[in-house]
Amino acid sequence: MVATGFNMLAVLLVTMRLTGLAASAQVLGANMVPWRVRLALVIAVAIVLQPVVPAPRVGSSALEIVAASVVELLVGLAVGFTASIFFHGVRTAGQLAGIQMGLGFSALVDPTFGEQTTVMARWLGLAAWMVVIGFDGHHVLLRGLAESFAWVPAGGAGTALGRAVMAIPAAGAQLFVTAVVVAAPAVMIVLLLNVGMALLARAAPQLHILVIGFIFTITIGICTVAFSLTGMAGVFRDGYLRMAQYALSFCRPV
Template sequence: MNPIISKANIPAMVRMALVLCISLLITPAIKIPADFEAGTFDFLLGFGKEIAIGFLLGYVFNIFYYMLMTAGDILDTNFGFAMAKMFDPATNIQSAVTSHLLHLLFVLYFFVTDSHLTLMSVAISSFDILPIGLEGFALDSAAAFAIDLFGSVFALAMKLAFPFIAAEFILEVSMGILMKLIPQIHIFVIDFQLKILLAIVLLFILAAPIGAFIDNYTIKLFDEMKNALYSLRA
């Protein structure tokens, strides 16, 4: 469910042990309905329900996680950093400078603010919102929620990228005007260096707003995870 701990550089045995420990810790907090039937068929259906809940929560977390990296990829493409992409064995994808920076900032903020504990509390609350059993389970509303979430998170990630895109657009227009005014200048020689310089300056100036954005972004993540649970409730 969590792409932060499901990286390839974390051994599978460690991940399995972590899941087992978390399961043992939260088991006493789970309320099992008194009328719950423990028959084989009911057990399998209930097991499938819990898998669906975990899948939806994982979908929400992954959407937020990878949309942030997508915003970084857009910045890298605009400022020419895409040519410096490198393979990340932890995520099995290629990432450039800005994308990797946003990834590290998100992971750092996630653990510094104890968001991993908040994630566990959301998992525990899922048993209160959707009690064990087959009652009150709606997949159609959850599917509609998942589709709407994709668009809203994409728009949210674009808010982070828009100031950089606007600055790069102004730079391109300025370079075009300068080329018309002074044809002797080799614009294509200095354009790439100016883009890199502009990107560094903007990252320095907007460091505090980016931190505030990631703060609100993480809060929005957990709010949407709870909304996902309510969307499954009939």
């Protein structure tokens, strides 16, 4: 049954679920976006969704309302965190590739995560975001979250929270899969280059392999990542959609 008129309780519960998403998902959860902007956007979306959200399944007591609000917040956090696992995987891939290429010293602050990271991790992260925005991947998550209120009405997210606890470890395993797949081309090429330079140093000891190899490793590593980005577009798209499906599976009916 869809709520008729303005239902303040429905707005509250919808806001709590969206707040969890805004706090943990990328872009909305990024440190570079002020909390006031995120909160204003969450409240605006909650008011827009309220007329089409089913009536909350919550009693009138304060304890039941508080408990339902906490559950909604946790479900939103789980959805946003799971969807963000893909970007953590890409960031890990960039760090692996950067360290192998000799760019581990080139650290900078990533405003998205608020942490220190390598240039290669930042580069791959931006490339992944351009691909996601290019095929409207952010709409997939927002549309799915809006539909989740039809699958799991506000105030009835207890079962969704239980499924989230069971599914997040499986989704977390995809972080390492994404990192290995994205970093594999650069890591393998640099590994073969290091083997070749080791053989060259053995055959011609008079060459300054450390000086020459450092330049070659960085140059060839960057070129490998650049040339592999066209093929990585499909990997980014599939990886993001897979994580979005994991995230929204918490709220889908069994």
